[in-house]
Amino acid sequence: MDNTRRYERLLDRYRHGDVSRRAMLGLIGASAAAYGVMGGPFRNFARAATPEQVRFDGWGGVVSEAFRQHAFDPYTKKTGIAVVDGTFGGADEYIARVRASQPGEFNLAHLSGVFDYARYHGLELTSELNEDNIPNLANVIPALQDVFRGITGGKLSAVPYDYGTTGIAYNRKHISDDEMKEKGAKILIDAAYKGKIGGWSDWKTRIWYGALQSDQDPNNIGDMDAVWDAIRANRDLVLKYWGSGAELMSLLAEEEIYVTEGWSGRIKALQDQGHDIGYLDPPGGLGWQECIFVLKGSPMEACEELLNFMLEPEVAIAVAEGQNYPPALDPAKVELSDKVKALPAFDPSGTLEGLNFFNAEYWNGNEEEWARVYSRVERGY
Amino acid sequence: MGETGAAARPWILLSPALATVAFLLVVPVLFIIVYSFWLRTATGAELPGFHLDNWQLVFGDPFYRDILLGTLRIAAITTLFCALLGYVPAYVIAMSTTRHKTLLLLLLILPFWISYIIRTMSWINILGSSGALNTVLVGLGIVPEPVQMLYNEATVILGLVHFLLPFMVLNVYVSLDAIDRNLLDASRSLGASSLQTFREVTLPLSLPGLAAGGLLCFVLAAGTYITPLVLGGPRQAMFANLVFEAVITQLNWPLGSALSIVLLVVLGAVVMVYNRLVGLGQIARSFG
Numbered sequence: 001m002d003n004t005r006r007y008e009r010l011l012d013r014y015r016h017g018d019v020s021r022r023a024m025l026g027l028i029g030a031s032a033a034a035y036g037v038m039g040g041p042f043r044n045f046a047r048a049a050t051p052e053q054v055r056f057d058g059w060g061g062v063v064s065e066a067f068r069q070h071a072f073d074p075y076t077k078k079t080g081i082a083v084v085d086g087t088f089g090g091a092d093e094y095i096a097r098v099r100a101s102q103p104g105e106f107n108l109a110h111l112s113g114v115f116d117y118a119r120y121h122g123l124e125l126t127s128e129l130n131e132d133n134i135p136n137l138a139n140v141i142p143a144l145q146d147v148f149r150g151i152t153g154g155k156l157s158a159v160p161y162d163y164g165t166t167g168i169a170y171n172r173k174h175i176s177d178d179e180m181k182e183k184g185a186k187i188l189i190d191a192a193y194k195g196k197i198g199g200w201s202d203w204k205t206r207i208w209y210g211a212l213q214s215d216q217d218p219n220n221i222g223d224m225d226a227v228w229d230a231i232r233a234n235r236d237l238v239l240k241y242w243g244s245g246a247e248l249m250s251l252l253a254e255e256e257i258y259v260t261e262g263w264s265g266r267i268k269a270l271q272d273q274g275h276d277i278g279y280l281d282p283p284g285g286l287g288w289q290e291c292i293f294v295l296k297g298s299p300m301e302a303c304e305e306l307l308n309f310m311l312e313p314e315v316a317i318a319v320a321e322g323q324n325y326p327p328a329l330d331p332a333k334v335e336l337s338d339k340v341k342a343l344p345a346f347d348p349s350g351t352l353e354g355l356n357f358f359n360a361e362y363w364n365g366n367e368e369e370w371a372r373v374y375s376r377v378e379r380g381y
Numbered sequence: 382m383g384e385t386g387a388a389a390r391p392w393i394l395l396s397p398a399l400a401t402v403a404f405l406l407v408v409p410v411l412f413i414i415v416y417s418f419w420l421r422t423a424t425g426a427e428l429p430g431f432h433l434d435n436w437q438l439v440f441g442d443p444f445y446r447d448i449l450l451g452t453l454r455i456a457a458i459t460t461l462f463c464a465l466l467g468y469v470p471a472y473v474i475a476m477s478t479t480r481h482k483t484l485l486l487l488l489l490i491l492p493f494w495i496s497y498i499i500r501t502m503s504w505i506n507i508l509g510s511s512g513a514l515n516t517v518l519v520g521l522g523i524v525p526e527p528v529q530m531l532y533n534e535a536t537v538i539l540g541l542v543h544f545l546l547p548f549m550v551l552n553v554y555v556s557l558d559a560i561d562r563n564l565l566d567a568s569r570s571l572g573a574s575s576l577q578t579f580r581e582v583t584l585p586l587s588l589p590g591l592a593a594g595g596l597l598c599f600v601l602a603a604g605t606y607i608t609p610l611v612l613g614g615p616r617q618a619m620f621a622n623l624v625f626e627a628v629i630t631q632l633n634w635p636l637g638s639a640l641s642i643v644l645l646v647v648l649g650a651v652v653m654v655y656n657r658l659v660g661l662g663q664i665a666r667s668f669g
Contacts, residue, residue: 090629092629092630092632093629095632096628096629096632099632099634119424119425119632122423122424122425122426123424123425123426124426195529203630235615235616238614238615239529239531239532239614240531240532240614240615241615243610250505254505254509254510254511254512255510255511256509256510256531364423364424365423367423367425367631368421368423368631368633371630371631372631372633375623375626375631376444378615378616378618379444379448379615379616379618380615380616381444
């Protein structure tokens with residue numbers, strides 16, 4: 001039973017004379033005291049009715065600045081609702097914070113789709129958006145929406161916002177474009193580059209690439225032992241598994257490593273800085289999307305209005321140019337800037353048929369075992 | 382005040398401290414203990430109850446035992462280096478007759494004004510392929526190309542020593558500073574050489590400080606996860622990294638709780654042994 005229902009029952013009992021006025025006030029007082037210690041029903045009640053602020057958590061940096069300038073400030077000016085702008089270091093860290101919080105404490109977040117969307121749904125943290133309040137949703141690529149709808153019974157708890165790929169970045173001083181094309185994902189298990197290979201420490205990416213290196217479909221792996229063997233081979237050649245985009249860029253720019261998986265936007269940023277870094281999405285390479293997720297217990301109308309602001313083409317394009325990832329806007333419906341059209345992973349057709357995404361059902365079903373085993377394999381087991 | 386009141390008075394006076402310890406330490410630890418018997422379901426949510434699965438995994442899987450032993454080994458090596466490197470500056474400051482002694486102590490705690498993560502990451506700019514050291518080595522023609530120095534166990538220990546050295550110096554300094562100088566003079570006047578005086582008088586009297594510094598360095602080193610994350614390679618995980626991974630990456634709070642308790646008990650045992658042999662009062666003296 002949620003707090004709202006509990007409150008309504010108490011009110012109902014009072015109205016029917018089952019509870020005295022004194023007892024009713026006493027219970028409300030006790031509830032308020034409990035709120036003082038650990039939050040409670042009335043805080044969320046108040047927020048849902050007339051929120052003075054909504055909280056947005058994202059990756060910080062230029063993306064947050066773009067949101068602040070193009071979405072949050074105009075939104076506050078129009079609605080009088082302040083946007084508290086928080087940051088997190090990673091999706092895993094954020095979900096841990098959300099789980100330790102009270103409903104309504106966190107509202108919107110710039111999260112990775114589809115895998116994380118399914119995780120939040122599994123933890124019963126999804127909300128239900130009223131799409132009538134988000135007219136700009138009509139401009140969003142349908143294929144990006146459909147995967148979310150498939151998880152939450154046709155409804156949405158988030159709006160798709162941008163997409164990108166995790167391809168292979170390589171230093172052209174040491175690896176030619178031809179060699180890269182010829183070797184594809186298997187260059188990451190090429191002993192010739194021992195000590196000069198990097199990789200993301202994320203278990204999903206390691207397994208995805210392990211599947212490619214063992215010639216399997218990452219969304220339908222038949223021989224898991226072959227995947228673990230490929231991961232072990234990669235582990236023994238790797239200098240460093242990086243944990244953040246900043247670390248990825250530093251390792252490549254400082255030439256600590258010559259080849260690694262990389263996020264398309266981060267590699268574009270390195271290229272823009274003048275580094276001779278190539279980027280290839282190998283056959284079967286990994287695509288992903290990010291979304292603006294609304295957490296259960298949030299003031300929905302206020303959040304939906306903010307989402308609509310964030311999906312304004314001007315805002316979405318500014319954010320896309322800031323973070324080097326194409327927006328989720330459908331190129332068939334919205335005129336995108338030349339800079340966006342030149343971004344890696346950009347799909348001018350808007351169908352995204354050339355990209356491969358995590359099958360959320362398949363990967364979430366194996367998460368517990370694979371994450372645990374990967375932890376061992378990474379450490380030499 | 383009656384007899385009952387007088388008996389209750391110490392407890393009344395102690396109650397703020399007891400309440401603080403209870404709410405900030407005992408209760409959270411109890412929560413963690415309870416959590417360790419729960420299970421993580423496939424969706425990531427917890428299944429409350431009394432299940433021994435996490436404990437069977439922690440004690441039955443050699444993976445956890447090996448990482449724990451590796452962690453204790455790295456912590457021990459770090460402590461040894463801290464003792465060797467920390468004794469000399471502590472001795473110099475303690476025996477110094479300069480009026481700038483306070484300034485020297487201030488310099489000692491200066492690194493604490495900078496974020497621990499920033500201090501750890503600074504080694505990348507020093508030891509990296511295009512870092513300061515490699516630039517000098519290549520520039521002087523000592524090596525033809527940059528030497529790979531980062532992302533191994535040695536750099537993890539280096540980062541930990543860098544972080545923990547002030548704790549050791551401070552503890553040893555307090556011990557040395559408290560030594561009655563007349564004892565040193567007596568030793569010399571009885572014919573002992575400087576080396577003998579150090580070996581027979583100064584060193585034994587400074588051992589409590591060395592032990593206190595050693596305890597702090599060991600416990601802090603064994604509980605760290607940032608340093609191996611930043612300066613270690615794929616295999617340089619310490620036990621706290623497994624806790625972080627279970628709680629944050631795998632969303633397996635019950636398993637993370639069981640691992641936390643194991644680390645807590647092991648380090649608690651080290652503290653208890655120290656308390657039995659030396660006493661925790663020495664650490665309190667070091668921090669004034």
